[in-house]
Amino acid sequence: KQEVTQIPAALSVPEGENLVLNCSFTDSAIYNLQWFRQDPGKGLTSLLLIQSSQREQTSGRLNASLDKSSGRSTLYIAASQPGDSATYLCAVSDVTGANNLFFGTGTRLTVIP
C-alpha cells in the first residue's frame, strides 16, 4: 500500500526566507503528484500538479520537483510571506491515474512577519 510521508511536520520561518518542503512516497508507480495547501478549517486548494513524466512545475513563487525513481518530491517557496502560512499536503495517485489520492500528513508552515 502506498505510504506518503512529509517532513518536517511543522516549520516556522521569518518573512522573506526561501524554504523547501519535502514529500516521500514508498511506491514509485505513480501517475502524478499534486501539492495542496489547506487553511485552518477549510478545504484544500490545489497548488501544483506534476505528471509522472515531468521533473518539475512552477507557479509564481512556487516550484515543485519530482524524482519518481527515488520516491521524492519537494515544494520550494521563494520569498515567503505571512499569507503563505497554512498546512501543505502532497498527494500521489496510483499508476492507473484513478482519482483516489494517497495523502501525506502535511507540513504546517508558519511565516513570521
Place this chain on the structure above:
Amino acid sequence: KAGVTQTPRYLIKTRGQQVTLSCSPISGHRSVSWYQQTPGQGLQFLFEYFSETQRNKGNFPGRFSGRQFSNSRSEMNVSTLELGDSALYLCASSLGTAGNTIYFGEGSWLTVV
C-alpha cells in the same frame, strides 16, 4: 466559474443516527470523490463516482455509501453513526480522465455526540 460546493457545512448528529452530505462539482466535471479527514488518520479516500458509477472505493465499512446523479451532483451517506465518524468530509471533483487536477470543496464538518 463556481467551485465545488458542499452542504451542509456544519452538523451535529447523535450516535446511531444517519447523515447525508451533498456535493455539487464544478460545472463540466464528471468525477466526484469523497475523503474523510481526521486529526489521527489524516485524509483518507472514501470513494469516487464517475458518470453515476462507483469507480473506486477506499477501505471503509459498508455504513459509508454514496451515489451520483445524472447532473454529476453526489451525495454520501453514513448510517448508524459512531463517535469515530466525527470528521471533516471533503468532496473533490475533476474532469475525470487520468491526470487532471482535482479540486476540493470547503468540506462538511460532522460532529457525532
